[in-house]
Amino acid sequence: MRIVMFYHSLRSDWNHGNAHFLRGVATELQARGHDVVICEPGDAWSATNLAAEYGDPALDGFRGIYPTLEPTLYHREALDLDALLADADLAIVHEWSDDDLVRRLGEHRAATGGYGLLFHDTHHRAVTDAESMGAYDLRHYDGVLAYGRTIRDLYLERGWTERAWIWHEAADTRVFHPIAGAERAGDLVWIGNWGDEERSAELREFLIEPVKRLSLRARVHGVRYPEDARRTLADAGIEYEGWLPNYRAPDVFARYALTVHVPRRPYVRALPGIPTIRVFEALACGIPLVSAPWDDIEGLFTPGEDFLIAHDGDEMTSLLRELLHDRARARTLAERGLATIRAHHTCAHRVDELEAIAAAVVPVTLEKESVA
Numbered sequence: 309m310r311i312v313m314f315y316h317s318l319r320s321d322w323n324h325g326n327a328h329f330l331r332g333v334a335t336e337l338q339a340r341g342h343d344v345v346i347c348e349p350g351d352a353w354s355a356t357n358l359a360a361e362y363g364d365p366a367l368d369g370f371r372g373i374y375p376t377l378e379p380t381l382y383h384r385e386a387l388d389l390d391a392l393l394a395d396a397d398l399a400i401v402h403e404w405s406d407d408d409l410v411r412r413l414g415e416h417r418a419a420t421g422g423y424g425l426l427f428h429d430t431h432h433r434a435v436t437d438a439e440s441m442g443a444y445d446l447r448h449y450d451g452v453l454a455y456g457r458t459i460r461d462l463y464l465e466r467g468w469t470e471r472a473w474i475w476h477e478a479a480d481t482r483v484f485h486p487i488a489g490a491e492r493a494g495d496l497v498w499i500g501n502w503g504d505e506e507r508s509a510e511l512r513e514f515l516i517e518p519v520k521r522l523s524l525r526a527r528v529h530g531v532r533y534p535e536d537a538r539r540t541l542a543d544a545g546i547e548y549e550g551w552l553p554n555y556r557a558p559d560v561f562a563r564y565a566l567t568v569h570v571p572r573r574p575y576v577r578a579l580p581g582i583p584t585i586r587v588f589e590a591l592a593c594g595i596p597l598v599s600a601p602w603d604d605i606e607g608l609f610t611p612g613e614d615f616l617i618a619h620d621g622d623e624m625t626s627l628l629r630e631l632l633h634d635r636a637r638a639r640t641l642a643e644r645g646l647a648t649i650r651a652h653h654t655c656a657h658r659v660d661e662l663e664a665i666a667a668a669v670v671p672v673t674l675e676k677e678s679v680a
Contacts, residue, residue, distance in 0.1 A: 313330070594642045
């Protein structure tokens with residue numbers, strides 16, 4: 309198939325976790341012989357912020373790890389959909405795309421036919437900002453790829469689409485895997501962004517305070533940390549190291565004994581069952597993980613075996629202490645988490661799912677055209 313993907317950014321993962329999954333899925337699609345075109349706006353805010361903070365060369369760093377991926381940059385006012393979609397079998401449009409592009413693509417499909425058209429939602433706005441999500445014009449789309457059951461059900465219940473499929477994120481195990489023999493740099497590392505006050509209190513309870521109590525050697529990577537957050541990290545003895553290119557995370561995980569997962573509040577309260585991609589990636593790297601509470605209602609993992617759950621800061625402190633002293637248990641936990649990823653949650657698994665969805669969508673599109 310020729311697959312055209314409209315996403316916010318392939319080049320930049322600055323505060324943009326969707327780039328992780330996009331890179332892994334696109335690489336897997338190419339490995340199976342599909343022709344993949346990835347379109348991103350030339351002024352994507354993630355890429356703009358990355359270049360402003362780290363220079364233009366930072367936008368090219370991903371090419372060393374993903375040499376077969378090359379974005380097609382466009383300017384909205386000059387976007388030629390006829391040329392881009394002339395031979396397309398399937399187009400996928402991510403929900404970080406602006407309303408006008410989503411509408412134009414739907415109208416183009418309605419006018420020309422010949423390809424399947426899917427909308428991909430990987431955010432909590434369907435719950436937290438339903439008005440803006442409901443404004444997307446999906447009338448001419450074949451359906452929605454939703455990264456969790458709750459999101460899928462909302463699209464169907466609210467009549468935003470007639471068809472929707474669950475399409476969870478996953479780990480790109482070509483890049484995210486254990487690295488043996490790395491020199492130990494510390495006890496705990498956390499990779500994640502501060503941003504938007506959606507988990508500030510949780511980060512203090514489940515990350516900062518346990519590290520401080522245990523006097524751990526800890527490091528944090530991420531962006532959008534305000535000055536007061538940096539001071540809080542420093543007061544706890546935590547090194548703050550800023551943005552980390554996502555493809556370098558396996559090297560960092562390999563140098564620390566543990567990591568934690570601290571989900572954003574909207575996912576815990578309104579979107580149970582949806583972990584961030586960083587859970588998949590950390591487990592794929594074979595590092596023991598302790599998570600703040602979230603309800604795995606979709607049965608993606610086995611909490612207590614693939615990773616541990618801490619229900620409050622005291623329990624997080626206790627579990628971190630236990631794993632640091634019981635290396636056999638930590639090793640068993642990491643091995644089980646890694647096995648679950650490899651058995652169920654790789655980008656190859658998600659491409660299997662996408663190919664099955666495409667088989668249902670593309671023939672329907674072609675059949676409609678032949679009838680017309």
